[in-house]
Amino acid sequence: MNPAPDIAGTDVRQKILASGRRTMGGKGFSAVGLNEVLTAAGVPKGSFYHYFGSKEAFGEALLQDYFDEYLAEMDQIFGSAGQNKAEQLERYFAAWMESQSFEDCQGKCLAVKLGAEVADLSPAMRAALRSGTAGIIERLTRAIEGGQADGSLASNGDAPALAQSLYQLWLGASIMVKIVRGPQPFENARLTTRQILHPSR
Template sequence: MNTAISQQSGDVRGNILATGQRIMAGKGFSAVGLNEILAAAGVPKGSFYHYFGSKDAFGEALLESYFEDYLADLDQILGRSGQSMAERLLHYWQSWQDNQSVFDCQGKCLAVKLGAEVADLSEAMRLSLKRGTAGIVERLARAIAAGVDEGSVRIEGDPLDMAQSLYQLWLGASLMVKITRNVQAFEIAMQTTRQMLHLAS
Protein backbone atom coordinates (compact mmCIF):
# COMPACT_ATOMS: atom_id res chain seq x y z
CA MET A 1 0.00 0.00 0.00
CA ASN A 2 2.75 2.45 0.95
CA THR A 3 4.63 1.60 -2.23
CA ALA A 4 1.52 2.32 -4.33
CA ILE A 5 0.99 5.66 -2.58
CA SER A 6 4.64 6.57 -3.06
CA GLN A 7 4.42 5.65 -6.76
CA GLN A 8 1.28 7.75 -7.20
CA SER A 9 2.93 10.67 -5.39
CA GLY A 10 5.96 10.46 -7.68
CA ASP A 11 3.72 10.34 -10.73
CA VAL A 12 1.86 13.51 -9.71
CA ARG A 13 5.08 15.39 -8.96
CA GLY A 14 6.66 14.16 -12.20
CA ASN A 15 3.57 15.16 -14.16
CA ILE A 16 3.70 18.70 -12.76
CA LEU A 17 7.41 18.98 -13.57
CA ALA A 18 7.04 17.59 -17.10
CA THR A 19 4.11 19.89 -17.85
CA GLY A 20 5.90 22.91 -16.43
CA GLN A 21 9.03 22.10 -18.42
CA ARG A 22 7.11 21.90 -21.68
CA ILE A 23 5.22 25.16 -21.11
CA MET A 24 8.11 27.18 -19.70
CA ALA A 25 10.45 26.10 -22.50
CA GLY A 26 8.10 27.95 -24.81
CA LYS A 27 7.08 30.96 -22.71
CA GLY A 28 9.78 31.44 -20.09
CA PHE A 29 9.53 31.33 -16.31
CA SER A 30 7.98 34.67 -15.36
CA ALA A 31 5.30 34.61 -18.07
CA VAL A 32 3.83 31.31 -16.88
CA GLY A 33 1.52 31.22 -13.87
CA LEU A 34 1.01 28.21 -11.67
CA ASN A 35 -2.66 27.99 -12.67
CA GLU A 36 -1.68 27.43 -16.30
CA ILE A 37 0.68 24.60 -15.38
CA LEU A 38 -1.77 22.96 -12.98
CA ALA A 39 -4.67 23.21 -15.43
CA ALA A 40 -2.56 21.60 -18.17
CA ALA A 41 -1.39 18.89 -15.75
CA GLY A 42 -4.89 18.30 -14.39
CA VAL A 43 -3.72 18.82 -10.81
CA PRO A 44 -5.39 20.94 -8.08
CA LYS A 45 -3.44 23.84 -6.57
CA GLY A 46 -3.32 22.16 -3.17
CA SER A 47 -1.35 19.31 -4.67
CA PHE A 48 1.25 21.71 -6.03
CA TYR A 49 2.04 23.08 -2.57
CA HIS A 50 2.26 19.55 -1.24
CA TYR A 51 5.30 19.00 -3.47
CA PHE A 52 6.73 22.52 -3.90
CA GLY A 53 6.83 25.31 -1.34
CA SER A 54 6.81 28.12 -3.90
CA LYS A 55 7.16 28.85 -7.59
CA ASP A 56 10.90 29.38 -7.07
CA ALA A 57 11.18 25.98 -5.39
CA PHE A 58 9.32 24.51 -8.35
CA GLY A 59 11.73 26.24 -10.73
CA GLU A 60 14.71 24.80 -8.88
CA ALA A 61 13.21 21.29 -8.96
CA LEU A 62 12.38 21.77 -12.64
CA LEU A 63 15.98 22.59 -13.49
CA GLU A 64 17.32 19.73 -11.36
CA SER A 65 15.03 17.29 -13.17
CA TYR A 66 15.92 18.75 -16.57
CA PHE A 67 19.67 18.45 -16.01
CA GLU A 68 19.34 14.95 -14.58
CA ASP A 69 17.71 13.80 -17.82
CA TYR A 70 20.08 15.88 -19.97
CA LEU A 71 23.22 14.46 -18.34
CA ALA A 72 21.87 10.91 -18.61
CA ASP A 73 21.33 11.44 -22.36
CA LEU A 74 24.80 12.97 -22.70
CA ASP A 75 26.37 10.02 -20.87
CA GLN A 76 24.59 7.67 -23.27
CA ILE A 77 25.85 9.56 -26.33
CA LEU A 78 29.44 9.81 -25.08
CA GLY A 79 29.44 6.18 -23.92
CA ARG A 80 28.45 4.65 -27.26
CA SER A 81 30.55 1.74 -28.39
CA GLY A 82 31.84 1.29 -31.92
CA GLN A 83 32.47 5.01 -32.48
CA SER A 84 35.51 7.20 -32.01
CA MET A 85 35.20 9.91 -29.38
CA ALA A 86 35.24 12.49 -32.18
CA GLU A 87 32.18 10.81 -33.71
CA ARG A 88 30.41 10.76 -30.34
CA LEU A 89 31.12 14.44 -29.73
CA LEU A 90 29.85 15.36 -33.19
CA HIS A 91 26.71 13.29 -32.53
CA TYR A 92 26.12 15.32 -29.35
CA TRP A 93 26.35 18.64 -31.14
CA GLN A 94 24.20 17.37 -33.99
CA SER A 95 21.59 16.32 -31.43
CA TRP A 96 21.82 19.79 -29.87
CA GLN A 97 21.18 21.36 -33.27
CA ASP A 98 18.30 18.99 -34.07
CA ASN A 99 16.58 19.60 -30.72
CA GLN A 100 16.90 23.37 -30.75
CA SER A 101 16.42 24.10 -34.42
CA VAL A 102 12.73 23.38 -33.88
CA PHE A 103 11.17 26.58 -32.56
CA ASP A 104 8.75 24.63 -30.35
CA CYS A 105 11.41 22.57 -28.59
CA GLN A 106 8.97 20.69 -26.31
CA GLY A 107 11.04 21.31 -23.21
CA LYS A 108 14.34 20.16 -24.70
CA CYS A 109 15.98 23.60 -24.58
CA LEU A 110 15.06 24.66 -21.05
CA ALA A 111 18.53 25.82 -20.00
CA VAL A 112 18.84 28.05 -23.05
CA LYS A 113 15.33 29.44 -22.60
CA LEU A 114 15.54 30.12 -18.85
CA GLY A 115 19.26 30.70 -18.30
CA ALA A 116 19.52 34.48 -18.47
CA GLU A 117 16.02 35.05 -17.10
CA VAL A 118 16.08 33.04 -13.89
CA ALA A 119 19.72 33.68 -13.00
CA ASP A 120 18.64 37.19 -12.03
CA LEU A 121 15.38 36.10 -10.36
CA SER A 122 16.44 33.36 -7.98
CA GLU A 123 19.76 32.43 -6.42
CA ALA A 124 18.61 28.84 -5.97
CA MET A 125 17.76 28.53 -9.66
CA ARG A 126 21.01 30.22 -10.65
CA LEU A 127 22.98 27.68 -8.62
CA SER A 128 20.98 24.84 -10.15
CA LEU A 129 21.88 26.15 -13.61
CA LYS A 130 25.51 26.49 -12.55
CA ARG A 131 25.65 22.88 -11.29
CA GLY A 132 23.91 21.53 -14.37
CA THR A 133 26.04 23.35 -16.91
CA ALA A 134 29.20 22.46 -14.96
CA GLY A 135 28.20 18.81 -15.26
CA ILE A 136 27.88 19.17 -19.02
CA VAL A 137 31.24 20.91 -19.37
CA GLU A 138 32.99 18.34 -17.18
CA ARG A 139 31.67 15.47 -19.30
CA LEU A 140 32.67 17.20 -22.50
CA ALA A 141 36.15 17.84 -21.09
CA ARG A 142 36.60 14.15 -20.24
CA ALA A 143 35.40 13.18 -23.71
CA ILE A 144 37.77 15.64 -25.40
CA ALA A 145 40.67 14.33 -23.30
CA ALA A 146 39.75 10.77 -24.27
CA GLY A 147 39.57 11.81 -27.91
CA VAL A 148 43.04 13.31 -27.68
CA ASP A 149 44.37 10.10 -26.10
CA GLU A 150 42.90 7.94 -28.86
CA GLY A 151 44.00 10.34 -31.60
CA SER A 152 40.57 11.23 -33.00
CA VAL A 153 40.69 14.76 -31.54
CA ARG A 154 43.50 17.29 -31.49
CA ILE A 155 43.40 20.49 -29.45
CA GLU A 156 45.64 23.30 -28.38
CA GLY A 157 45.45 23.86 -24.64
CA ASP A 158 43.49 22.28 -21.81
CA PRO A 159 40.47 19.98 -22.41
CA LEU A 160 38.41 21.75 -19.72
CA ASP A 161 39.05 25.16 -21.26
CA MET A 162 38.16 23.76 -24.68
CA ALA A 163 34.95 22.20 -23.34
CA GLN A 164 33.98 25.50 -21.71
CA SER A 165 34.64 27.43 -24.92
CA LEU A 166 32.63 25.02 -27.04
CA TYR A 167 29.68 24.98 -24.64
CA GLN A 168 29.62 28.78 -24.63
CA LEU A 169 29.84 28.78 -28.43
CA TRP A 170 26.77 26.55 -28.70
CA LEU A 171 24.81 28.50 -26.09
CA GLY A 172 25.46 31.66 -28.09
CA ALA A 173 24.48 29.93 -31.32
CA SER A 174 21.21 28.79 -29.72
CA LEU A 175 20.37 32.36 -28.80
CA MET A 176 21.14 33.60 -32.31
CA VAL A 177 18.94 30.89 -33.84
CA LYS A 178 16.05 32.15 -31.72
CA ILE A 179 16.73 35.75 -32.76
CA THR A 180 17.21 35.13 -36.49
CA ARG A 181 14.76 32.23 -36.88
CA ASN A 182 17.23 30.33 -39.05
CA VAL A 183 19.93 27.75 -38.34
CA GLN A 184 22.94 29.56 -39.84
CA ALA A 185 24.40 30.12 -36.35
CA PHE A 186 24.37 26.36 -35.75
CA GLU A 187 26.08 25.72 -39.08
CA ILE A 188 28.81 28.18 -38.14
CA ALA A 189 29.09 26.66 -34.64
CA MET A 190 29.55 23.19 -36.12
CA GLN A 191 32.19 24.43 -38.54
CA THR A 192 34.01 26.22 -35.71
CA THR A 193 33.77 23.12 -33.49
CA ARG A 194 35.37 20.98 -36.19
CA GLN A 195 38.17 23.53 -36.56
CA MET A 196 38.81 23.78 -32.81
CA LEU A 197 38.97 20.00 -32.44
CA HIS A 198 40.83 19.56 -35.76
CA LEU A 199 38.17 17.27 -37.21
CA ALA A 200 37.65 16.52 -40.86
CA SER A 201 34.67 18.23 -42.49
Template structure:
Protein backbone atom coordinates in the same frame (compact mmCIF):
# COMPACT_ATOMS: atom_id res chain seq x y z
CA UNK B 1 -3.83 -3.40 -8.85
CA UNK B 2 -2.97 -0.86 -6.18
CA UNK B 3 -0.17 1.60 -7.03
CA UNK B 4 2.21 2.13 -4.10
CA UNK B 5 1.67 5.56 -2.56
CA UNK B 6 5.31 6.60 -3.02
CA UNK B 7 5.18 5.78 -6.73
CA UNK B 8 1.87 7.57 -7.17
CA UNK B 9 3.29 10.64 -5.38
CA UNK B 10 6.42 10.55 -7.52
CA UNK B 11 4.37 10.25 -10.73
CA UNK B 12 2.15 13.25 -9.86
CA UNK B 13 5.13 15.39 -8.89
CA UNK B 14 7.03 14.46 -12.06
CA UNK B 15 3.94 15.08 -14.15
CA UNK B 16 3.71 18.64 -12.85
CA UNK B 17 7.42 19.15 -13.53
CA UNK B 18 7.15 17.79 -17.07
CA UNK B 19 4.20 20.01 -17.93
CA UNK B 20 5.84 23.08 -16.42
CA UNK B 21 9.07 22.37 -18.28
CA UNK B 22 7.29 22.10 -21.62
CA UNK B 23 5.25 25.29 -21.14
CA UNK B 24 8.09 27.38 -19.71
CA UNK B 25 10.48 26.28 -22.47
CA UNK B 26 7.99 27.83 -24.90
CA UNK B 27 6.93 30.95 -22.98
CA UNK B 28 9.59 31.67 -20.37
CA UNK B 29 9.43 31.54 -16.57
CA UNK B 30 7.79 34.83 -15.64
CA UNK B 31 5.12 34.62 -18.34
CA UNK B 32 3.71 31.34 -17.01
CA UNK B 33 1.44 31.28 -13.98
CA UNK B 34 0.78 28.34 -11.71
CA UNK B 35 -2.84 28.11 -12.85
CA UNK B 36 -1.72 27.42 -16.43
CA UNK B 37 0.63 24.67 -15.30
CA UNK B 38 -1.96 23.09 -13.01
CA UNK B 39 -4.70 23.23 -15.65
CA UNK B 40 -2.46 21.48 -18.17
CA UNK B 41 -1.25 18.95 -15.60
CA UNK B 42 -4.82 18.28 -14.44
CA UNK B 43 -4.07 18.70 -10.74
CA UNK B 44 -5.55 21.05 -8.12
CA UNK B 45 -3.59 23.91 -6.57
CA UNK B 46 -3.43 22.08 -3.28
CA UNK B 47 -1.47 19.30 -4.93
CA UNK B 48 1.07 21.79 -6.21
CA UNK B 49 1.74 23.16 -2.75
CA UNK B 50 1.97 19.61 -1.39
CA UNK B 51 5.05 19.07 -3.60
CA UNK B 52 6.47 22.59 -3.96
CA UNK B 53 6.52 25.40 -1.43
CA UNK B 54 6.49 28.18 -4.03
CA UNK B 55 6.85 28.90 -7.72
CA UNK B 56 10.60 29.43 -7.25
CA UNK B 57 10.89 26.10 -5.43
CA UNK B 58 9.07 24.55 -8.38
CA UNK B 59 11.49 26.28 -10.78
CA UNK B 60 14.45 24.91 -8.85
CA UNK B 61 13.04 21.37 -8.91
CA UNK B 62 12.16 21.69 -12.59
CA UNK B 63 15.71 22.69 -13.51
CA UNK B 64 17.16 19.86 -11.41
CA UNK B 65 14.87 17.38 -13.19
CA UNK B 66 15.81 18.86 -16.57
CA UNK B 67 19.55 18.58 -15.98
CA UNK B 68 19.27 15.07 -14.57
CA UNK B 69 17.61 13.93 -17.81
CA UNK B 70 19.91 16.03 -20.01
CA UNK B 71 23.10 14.70 -18.43
CA UNK B 72 21.80 11.17 -18.82
CA UNK B 73 21.26 11.86 -22.53
CA UNK B 74 24.83 13.17 -22.86
CA UNK B 75 26.22 10.09 -21.11
CA UNK B 76 24.38 7.81 -23.53
CA UNK B 77 25.47 9.82 -26.58
CA UNK B 78 29.12 9.88 -25.50
CA UNK B 79 29.06 6.13 -24.82
CA UNK B 80 27.72 5.04 -28.21
CA UNK B 81 29.53 1.85 -29.28
CA UNK B 82 31.73 1.40 -32.36
CA UNK B 83 32.43 5.11 -32.80
CA UNK B 84 35.44 7.28 -32.13
CA UNK B 85 35.03 9.92 -29.45
CA UNK B 86 35.26 12.58 -32.15
CA UNK B 87 32.24 11.03 -33.88
CA UNK B 88 30.36 10.85 -30.57
CA UNK B 89 31.06 14.51 -29.86
CA UNK B 90 29.79 15.51 -33.30
CA UNK B 91 26.68 13.38 -32.68
CA UNK B 92 26.15 15.28 -29.42
CA UNK B 93 26.26 18.62 -31.22
CA UNK B 94 23.94 17.26 -33.91
CA UNK B 95 21.52 16.34 -31.12
CA UNK B 96 21.98 19.83 -29.65
CA UNK B 97 20.94 21.36 -32.96
CA UNK B 98 17.91 19.08 -33.20
CA UNK B 99 16.66 19.97 -29.70
CA UNK B 100 17.69 23.61 -29.27
CA UNK B 101 16.34 25.15 -32.46
CA UNK B 102 13.75 27.91 -32.75
CA UNK B 103 11.06 25.30 -33.43
CA UNK B 104 9.01 23.88 -30.56
CA UNK B 105 11.59 22.12 -28.42
CA UNK B 106 9.08 20.28 -26.18
CA UNK B 107 10.90 21.39 -23.05
CA UNK B 108 14.32 20.19 -24.22
CA UNK B 109 15.85 23.67 -24.55
CA UNK B 110 15.11 24.79 -21.00
CA UNK B 111 18.59 25.96 -19.95
CA UNK B 112 18.99 28.11 -23.06
CA UNK B 113 15.44 29.47 -22.79
CA UNK B 114 15.43 30.27 -19.07
CA UNK B 115 19.11 30.71 -18.20
CA UNK B 116 19.44 34.48 -18.25
CA UNK B 117 15.91 35.12 -17.01
CA UNK B 118 15.91 32.96 -13.88
CA UNK B 119 19.55 33.61 -12.96
CA UNK B 120 18.48 37.19 -12.19
CA UNK B 121 15.32 36.12 -10.35
CA UNK B 122 16.50 33.43 -7.96
CA UNK B 123 19.84 32.54 -6.42
CA UNK B 124 18.67 28.95 -5.91
CA UNK B 125 17.77 28.54 -9.57
CA UNK B 126 21.04 30.18 -10.61
CA UNK B 127 22.91 27.64 -8.48
CA UNK B 128 21.10 24.75 -10.21
CA UNK B 129 22.00 26.26 -13.58
CA UNK B 130 25.65 26.53 -12.52
CA UNK B 131 25.79 22.90 -11.38
CA UNK B 132 23.99 21.65 -14.45
CA UNK B 133 26.08 23.55 -16.98
CA UNK B 134 29.26 22.58 -15.12
CA UNK B 135 28.18 18.95 -15.45
CA UNK B 136 27.82 19.39 -19.20
CA UNK B 137 31.25 21.03 -19.53
CA UNK B 138 32.86 18.30 -17.39
CA UNK B 139 31.45 15.59 -19.62
CA UNK B 140 32.66 17.38 -22.74
CA UNK B 141 36.12 17.80 -21.19
CA UNK B 142 36.33 14.09 -20.31
CA UNK B 143 35.24 13.18 -23.84
CA UNK B 144 37.86 15.49 -25.34
CA UNK B 145 40.55 13.89 -23.16
CA UNK B 146 39.50 10.44 -24.38
CA UNK B 147 39.46 11.66 -27.98
CA UNK B 148 42.98 13.05 -27.67
CA UNK B 149 44.21 9.82 -26.07
CA UNK B 150 42.71 7.65 -28.82
CA UNK B 151 43.92 10.01 -31.54
CA UNK B 152 40.53 10.85 -33.06
CA UNK B 153 40.94 14.58 -32.32
CA UNK B 154 43.60 17.06 -31.24
CA UNK B 155 43.34 20.34 -29.36
CA UNK B 156 45.48 23.27 -28.35
CA UNK B 157 45.25 23.99 -24.64
CA UNK B 158 43.57 22.44 -21.65
CA UNK B 159 40.62 20.06 -22.30
CA UNK B 160 38.46 21.79 -19.69
CA UNK B 161 39.07 25.22 -21.23
CA UNK B 162 38.29 23.84 -24.69
CA UNK B 163 35.12 22.17 -23.39
CA UNK B 164 33.98 25.41 -21.76
CA UNK B 165 34.65 27.34 -24.98
CA UNK B 166 32.67 24.81 -27.03
CA UNK B 167 29.75 24.91 -24.61
CA UNK B 168 29.67 28.70 -24.64
CA UNK B 169 29.93 28.69 -28.44
CA UNK B 170 26.87 26.48 -28.76
CA UNK B 171 24.84 28.36 -26.14
CA UNK B 172 25.55 31.58 -28.01
CA UNK B 173 24.62 29.94 -31.31
CA UNK B 174 21.34 28.75 -29.76
CA UNK B 175 20.45 32.30 -28.74
CA UNK B 176 21.27 33.65 -32.20
CA UNK B 177 19.22 30.87 -33.84
CA UNK B 178 16.20 32.00 -31.84
CA UNK B 179 16.81 35.67 -32.68
CA UNK B 180 17.37 35.08 -36.39
CA UNK B 181 14.94 32.16 -36.76
CA UNK B 182 17.59 30.48 -38.87
CA UNK B 183 19.89 27.51 -38.22
CA UNK B 184 22.85 29.28 -39.85
CA UNK B 185 24.47 30.05 -36.45
CA UNK B 186 24.54 26.30 -35.82
CA UNK B 187 26.32 25.76 -39.15
CA UNK B 188 28.93 28.28 -38.03
CA UNK B 189 29.24 26.68 -34.58
CA UNK B 190 29.71 23.25 -36.12
CA UNK B 191 32.44 24.53 -38.48
CA UNK B 192 34.26 26.22 -35.57
CA UNK B 193 33.88 23.07 -33.46
CA UNK B 194 35.56 21.01 -36.18
CA UNK B 195 38.40 23.57 -36.31
CA UNK B 196 38.88 23.55 -32.53
CA UNK B 197 38.98 19.73 -32.47
CA UNK B 198 41.11 19.63 -35.62
CA UNK B 199 38.66 17.45 -37.49
CA UNK B 200 38.63 17.24 -41.30
Protein backbone atom coordinates in the same frame (compact mmCIF):
# COMPACT_ATOMS: atom_id res chain seq x y z
CA MET C 1 11.64 -2.40 6.61
CA ASN C 2 11.55 0.61 4.27
CA PRO C 3 8.10 1.90 3.31
CA ALA C 4 6.96 1.22 -0.24
CA PRO C 5 7.65 4.15 -2.61
CA ASP C 6 4.69 6.43 -3.35
CA ILE C 7 4.44 5.67 -7.06
CA ALA C 8 1.27 7.73 -7.51
CA GLY C 9 2.90 10.70 -5.80
CA THR C 10 5.98 10.39 -7.96
CA ASP C 11 3.77 10.33 -11.06
CA VAL C 12 1.91 13.49 -10.01
CA ARG C 13 5.17 15.31 -9.26
CA GLN C 14 6.63 14.32 -12.63
CA LYS C 15 3.39 15.30 -14.35
CA ILE C 16 3.67 18.81 -12.88
CA LEU C 17 7.35 19.05 -13.84
CA ALA C 18 6.66 17.88 -17.40
CA SER C 19 3.89 20.44 -17.76
CA GLY C 20 6.15 23.18 -16.40
CA ARG C 21 8.92 22.24 -18.79
CA ARG C 22 6.62 22.53 -21.79
CA THR C 23 4.91 25.76 -20.79
CA MET C 24 7.91 27.57 -19.30
CA GLY C 25 10.18 26.27 -22.03
CA GLY C 26 7.92 28.07 -24.47
CA LYS C 27 7.01 31.26 -22.60
CA GLY C 28 9.61 31.72 -19.88
CA PHE C 29 9.44 31.44 -16.10
CA SER C 30 7.94 34.78 -15.10
CA ALA C 31 5.30 34.82 -17.84
CA VAL C 32 3.74 31.52 -16.75
CA GLY C 33 1.55 31.28 -13.67
CA LEU C 34 1.13 28.16 -11.61
CA ASN C 35 -2.51 27.85 -12.64
CA GLU C 36 -1.45 27.48 -16.27
CA VAL C 37 1.04 24.74 -15.38
CA LEU C 38 -1.46 22.87 -13.21
CA THR C 39 -4.32 23.18 -15.69
CA ALA C 40 -2.12 21.76 -18.44
CA ALA C 41 -1.07 18.95 -16.09
CA GLY C 42 -4.65 18.26 -14.98
CA VAL C 43 -3.61 18.54 -11.32
CA PRO C 44 -5.40 20.53 -8.57
CA LYS C 45 -3.58 23.47 -7.01
CA GLY C 46 -3.46 21.85 -3.58
CA SER C 47 -1.31 19.07 -5.00
CA PHE C 48 1.32 21.57 -6.12
CA TYR C 49 2.12 22.71 -2.58
CA HIS C 50 2.35 19.11 -1.44
CA TYR C 51 5.43 18.73 -3.65
CA PHE C 52 6.80 22.27 -4.01
CA GLY C 53 6.89 24.98 -1.36
CA SER C 54 6.82 27.87 -3.81
CA LYS C 55 7.12 28.77 -7.48
CA GLU C 56 10.85 29.35 -6.92
CA ALA C 57 11.24 25.87 -5.40
CA PHE C 58 9.35 24.49 -8.38
CA GLY C 59 11.70 26.31 -10.76
CA GLU C 60 14.71 24.84 -8.95
CA ALA C 61 13.24 21.32 -9.14
CA LEU C 62 12.33 21.90 -12.80
CA LEU C 63 15.94 22.76 -13.67
CA GLN C 64 17.35 19.87 -11.63
CA ASP C 65 14.99 17.43 -13.36
CA TYR C 66 15.90 18.87 -16.77
CA PHE C 67 19.64 18.56 -16.17
CA ASP C 68 19.32 15.04 -14.72
CA GLU C 69 17.71 13.93 -17.98
CA TYR C 70 20.09 15.95 -20.15
CA LEU C 71 23.22 14.59 -18.44
CA ALA C 72 21.89 11.03 -18.68
CA GLU C 73 21.51 11.52 -22.44
CA MET C 74 25.07 12.84 -22.63
CA ASP C 75 26.32 9.79 -20.73
CA GLN C 76 24.53 7.55 -23.20
CA ILE C 77 26.10 9.31 -26.19
CA PHE C 78 29.62 9.37 -24.75
CA GLY C 79 29.35 5.81 -23.51
CA SER C 80 28.22 4.32 -26.82
CA ALA C 81 30.33 1.51 -28.19
CA GLY C 82 31.71 1.46 -31.71
CA GLN C 83 32.45 5.19 -31.95
CA ASN C 84 35.59 7.12 -31.11
CA LYS C 85 35.34 10.33 -29.09
CA ALA C 86 35.38 12.59 -32.15
CA GLU C 87 32.39 10.72 -33.56
CA GLN C 88 30.59 10.88 -30.22
CA LEU C 89 31.18 14.63 -29.98
CA GLU C 90 29.87 15.08 -33.52
CA ARG C 91 26.79 13.09 -32.54
CA TYR C 92 26.31 15.19 -29.41
CA PHE C 93 26.39 18.50 -31.26
CA ALA C 94 24.11 17.10 -33.99
CA ALA C 95 21.63 16.20 -31.24
CA TRP C 96 22.01 19.74 -29.85
CA MET C 97 21.09 21.20 -33.26
CA GLU C 98 18.05 18.96 -33.48
CA SER C 99 16.73 19.57 -29.96
CA GLN C 100 17.42 23.31 -29.56
CA SER C 101 15.04 24.27 -32.35
CA PHE C 102 14.27 27.88 -33.17
CA GLU C 103 10.65 26.81 -33.69
CA ASP C 104 9.37 24.51 -30.93
CA CYS C 105 11.87 22.78 -28.69
CA GLN C 106 9.18 21.05 -26.58
CA GLY C 107 10.91 22.00 -23.34
CA LYS C 108 14.26 20.53 -24.46
CA CYS C 109 15.90 23.98 -24.51
CA LEU C 110 15.00 24.89 -20.94
CA ALA C 111 18.49 26.02 -19.90
CA VAL C 112 18.71 28.32 -22.92
CA LYS C 113 15.19 29.66 -22.40
CA LEU C 114 15.43 30.28 -18.65
CA GLY C 115 19.16 30.83 -18.10
CA ALA C 116 19.46 34.60 -18.38
CA GLU C 117 15.99 35.20 -16.93
CA VAL C 118 16.15 33.25 -13.69
CA ALA C 119 19.85 33.76 -12.92
CA ASP C 120 18.93 37.24 -11.73
CA LEU C 121 15.70 36.19 -10.01
CA SER C 122 16.69 33.38 -7.71
CA PRO C 123 19.95 32.26 -6.07
CA ALA C 124 18.58 28.71 -5.79
CA MET C 125 17.71 28.53 -9.47
CA ARG C 126 21.05 30.08 -10.40
CA ALA C 127 22.77 27.37 -8.33
CA ALA C 128 20.79 24.68 -10.19
CA LEU C 129 21.84 26.22 -13.50
CA ARG C 130 25.45 26.43 -12.39
CA SER C 131 25.51 22.82 -11.21
CA GLY C 132 23.84 21.54 -14.37
CA THR C 133 26.05 23.45 -16.78
CA ALA C 134 29.13 22.37 -14.81
CA GLY C 135 28.03 18.77 -15.38
CA ILE C 136 27.78 19.39 -19.11
CA ILE C 137 31.23 21.00 -19.29
CA GLU C 138 32.73 18.18 -17.22
CA ARG C 139 31.40 15.57 -19.67
CA LEU C 140 32.63 17.57 -22.65
CA THR C 141 36.04 17.81 -20.99
CA ARG C 142 36.25 14.04 -20.55
CA ALA C 143 35.17 13.47 -24.15
CA ILE C 144 37.82 15.87 -25.46
CA GLU C 145 40.49 14.28 -23.28
CA GLY C 146 39.37 10.88 -24.58
CA GLY C 147 39.60 12.09 -28.18
CA GLN C 148 43.08 13.46 -27.60
CA ALA C 149 44.07 10.13 -26.07
CA ASP C 150 42.56 7.89 -28.77
CA GLY C 151 43.91 10.07 -31.58
CA SER C 152 40.54 10.99 -33.04
CA LEU C 153 41.08 14.66 -32.13
CA ALA C 154 44.24 16.40 -33.31
CA SER C 155 43.78 19.35 -30.96
CA ASN C 156 46.23 19.34 -28.05
CA GLY C 157 44.68 22.33 -26.27
CA ASP C 158 43.65 22.39 -22.61
CA ALA C 159 40.54 20.17 -22.51
CA PRO C 160 38.66 22.00 -19.71
CA ALA C 161 39.17 25.37 -21.43
CA LEU C 162 38.12 23.93 -24.79
CA ALA C 163 35.02 22.36 -23.25
CA GLN C 164 33.97 25.60 -21.61
CA SER C 165 34.56 27.59 -24.80
CA LEU C 166 32.57 25.12 -26.88
CA TYR C 167 29.65 25.12 -24.46
CA GLN C 168 29.56 28.91 -24.48
CA LEU C 169 29.78 28.89 -28.29
CA TRP C 170 26.80 26.56 -28.63
CA LEU C 171 24.81 28.37 -25.94
CA GLY C 172 25.24 31.61 -27.87
CA ALA C 173 24.33 29.89 -31.13
CA SER C 174 21.13 28.59 -29.52
CA ILE C 175 20.11 32.14 -28.73
CA MET C 176 21.03 33.39 -32.18
CA VAL C 177 18.92 30.78 -34.00
CA LYS C 178 15.91 32.14 -32.14
CA ILE C 179 16.78 35.69 -33.20
CA VAL C 180 17.45 34.99 -36.88
CA ARG C 181 14.82 32.21 -37.07
CA GLY C 182 17.11 29.92 -39.01
CA PRO C 183 19.81 27.25 -38.49
CA GLN C 184 22.83 29.21 -39.80
CA PRO C 185 24.25 30.01 -36.32
CA PHE C 186 24.35 26.25 -35.62
CA GLU C 187 26.13 25.59 -38.90
CA ASN C 188 28.69 28.24 -37.98
CA ALA C 189 29.10 26.73 -34.52
CA ARG C 190 29.64 23.25 -35.98
CA LEU C 191 32.30 24.57 -38.38
CA THR C 192 34.06 26.43 -35.54
CA THR C 193 33.89 23.33 -33.36
CA ARG C 194 35.67 21.27 -36.02
CA GLN C 195 38.31 23.98 -36.38
CA ILE C 196 38.89 23.96 -32.63
CA LEU C 197 38.95 20.19 -32.12
CA HIS C 198 40.54 19.11 -35.43
CA PRO C 199 38.88 15.69 -35.76
CA SER C 200 41.36 13.40 -37.50
CA ARG C 201 38.87 11.69 -39.81
